[in-house]
Amino acid sequence: MVEAYESLDYGSLDYEYALDRDCTTLSRHVLQQLQSFSADA
Secondary structure (H helix, E strand, O other), rough: HHHHHHHHHHHHHHHHHHHHHHHHHHHHHHHHHHHHHHHOO
């Protein structure tokens, strides 16, 4: 029971890290899109 909980906790922690990384990548991508759009305009 305890082992299952620990592995679950680690899994959720890993998931949050991946989610945070995705958000950073997404915001950076949007920033680049905005910059290129401003250059075109």
